[in-house]
Amino acid sequence: TQLLEQSPQFLSIQEGENLTVYCNSSSVFSSLQWYRQEPGEGPVLLVTVVTGGEVKKLKRLTFQFGDARKDSSLHITAAQPGDTGLYLCAGENFGNEKLTFGTGTRLTIIP
């Protein structure tokens, strides 16, 4: 079973601070997605990265796919309370559409 380890598991910071969440695996993935999940809801897609070394920006969020396609990071600039949630990375295997989710990072932004 492929494992995607996320760190940190929990993160609580003040509004306005910057943060980085990491997603690491020993396996190579064809693509990697990041989702955010709020309590009582299903995860919602933030971004998909497909090329090794790829960087995507979504407003204050910057996503990077590792050169070897085994890891990814999510950087948030000037965090806001609305960024609070469970952040999940998910790697897709080549060819079979199986999406394996990471262990999750629970982020709390304190106003």
Added chain:
Amino acid sequence: EAGVAQSPRYKIIEKRQSVAFWCNPISGHATLYWYQQILGQGPKLLIQFQNNGVVDDSQLPKDRFSAERLKGVDSTLKIQPAKLGDSAVYLCASRLVAGGTGELFFGEGSRLTVL
């Protein structure tokens, strides 16, 4: 466009009882997934359907869990008999694009508590 519908939202049962969850994916989505999410953890894939065929069920505890997707549309997930460790949220997701990097659309989940 209607999203992924799941029911029931909440279910409380005693161990050794049975339970069934229902999922109606987004119209036209060929791929359907059932995930189990234990509190505070990432979702774990239980079973993946492509139309009405099973693509992956390697992590489905087949001695107690079963799932079907009749006519390639709705799906049901059944647990019989339930154990305490089955307490979790069961998430259904669907995807339009086959063989690509399309987005998974999730339902709100069915929260199961086993006493």
